[in-house]
Amino acid sequence: MAAGDFMPIEGWDHLELYVGNAKQAAYFYEHAFGFQLTAYAGPETGVRDRASYVIEQGDIRLVLTSALRGDHEIARHVLTHGDGVRDIALTVPDATQAYREAVQRGARGVSEPHVVEDELGRVELAAIATYGDTVHTFVNRADYGGTYLPGYVAQVGNGALGVGLKVIDHCVGNVELGRMDHWVEFYERAFGMTNILHFGDEQIHTEYSALMSKVMSDGSGKIKFPINEPAEGKRKSQIEEYLDYFAGPGVQHIALASDDIVGTIHAMRERGVAFLGTPEAYYEDAFDRVGEIEQSWEDLRRLRILVDRDEDGYLLQIFTKTAQDRPTLFFEVIERHGARGFGEGNFKALFESIEREQALRGNL
Numbered sequence: 001m002a003a004g005d006f007m008p009i010e011g012w013d014h015l016e017l018y019v020g021n022a023k024q025a026a027y028f029y030e031h032a033f034g035f036q037l038t039a040y041a042g043p044e045t046g047v048r049d050r051a052s053y054v055i056e057q058g059d060i061r062l063v064l065t066s067a068l069r070g071d072h073e074i075a076r077h078v079l080t081h082g083d084g085v086r087d088i089a090l091t092v093p094d095a096t097q098a099y100r101e102a103v104q105r106g107a108r109g110v111s112e113p114h115v116v117e118d119e120l121g122r123v124e125l126a127a128i129a130t131y132g133d134t135v136h137t138f139v140n141r142a143d144y145g146g147t148y149l150p151g152y153v154a155q156v157g158n159g160a161l162g163v164g165l166k167v168i169d170h171c172v173g174n175v176e177l178g179r180m181d182h183w184v185e186f187y188e189r190a191f192g193m194t195n196i197l198h199f200g201d202e203q204i205h206t207e208y209s210a211l212m213s214k215v216m217s218d219g220s221g222k223i224k225f226p227i228n229e230p231a232e233g234k235r236k237s238q239i240e241e242y243l244d245y246f247a248g249p250g251v252q253h254i255a256l257a258s259d260d261i262v263g264t265i266h267a268m269r270e271r272g273v274a275f276l277g278t279p280e281a282y283y284e285d286a287f288d289r290v291g292e293i294e295q296s297w298e299d300l301r302r303l304r305i306l307v308d309r310d311e312d313g314y315l316l317q318i319f320t321k322t323a324q325d326r327p328t329l330f331f332e333v334i335e336r337h338g339a340r341g342f343g344e345g346n347f348k349a350l351f352e353s354i355e356r357e358q359a360l361r362g363n364l
């Protein structure tokens with residue numbers, strides 16, 4: 001941690017999704033994405049208003065939560081936004097300090113610092129608001145020996161192997177036209193993050209759709225938050241479509257890293273995960289663009305995995321179709337070989353694929 005770093009972040013703690021039916025969502029992420037159920041809270045464990053399923057794979061932890069009654073903040077969130085990310089929670093050494101530093105620098109407090117405990121120890125929590133109805137919970141779990149949080153009961157997983165997903169690589173937010181710089185400045189000011197990359201609409205546009213993106217990163221480079229806003233195109237930007245259906249800003253995609261993307265995508269396809277298609281023509285000039293790589297081009301072409309190179313190395317990536325009926329949240333699987341970018345060279349190929357889906361929905 002750099003001297004003077006007022007917001008040291010140890011890592012991603014978890015992402016909590018508010019969903020309409022957490023029981024079924026958990027089944028989907030367990031069976032299709034290879035997660036294991038590790039903890040649960042709900043009526044059976046003394047929680048009266050909600051059910052939460054904690055699922056894990058590698059160092060990735062997702063929490064799926066549903067309200068049990070209609071007149072509830074979680075139910076209202078789902079009514080407005082559909083299934084989606086509510087909380088991008090970060091592990092910090094001192095949640096009270098993190099909260100105070102952020103609030104002092106203009107962040108809006110959502111949950112004052114407090115401690116929850118059980119016989120396995122104590123966890124310190126606090127939360128602040130970010131774009132839309134999304135929040136960041138600061139979690140200090142240094143003094144906790146349980147599976148997740150006090151109030152949750154550990155679950156014995158089904159013993160099945162995962163698909164090789166290891167860690168969260170980045171988590172992308174979509175914000176309204178003209179608001180990207182506001183949120184870039186927010187992460188600079190409240191988190192001490194720096195803007196490591198910027199894509200203008202000259203890099204990221206197709207005939208119809210355009211967006212602009214800036215990537216914020218903490219000092220360690222572990223936490224990366226790209227922020228997108230729509231840009232003018234001939235037709236409706238995919239970011240605008242998201243904002244319409246999510247009813248405001250929110251998390252667009254969660255990128256999960258694998259160190260064997262070929263094996264991971266093979267397994268996810270077998271389990272029924274649907275990925276965006278890539279035109280055959282993409283593979284005709286991909287080798288010229290990217291050059292020599294470790295993986296077999298035949299595997300990449302067969303599985304429709306995308307490849308990109310920057311000055312530091314190359315990366316492999318692929319995007320799922322949206323994970324719910326609203327065209328909002330989707331997932332990315334990424335394998336980095338030195339490259340620190342986000343697949344800029346693939347944006348055009350990718351967006352053409354996304355727009356084919358958008359056209360099918362009658363929104364282009």
Ligand SMILES: [Fe+2]
Nearest residue numbers: 172255332342
């Ligand atoms: Fe991404």
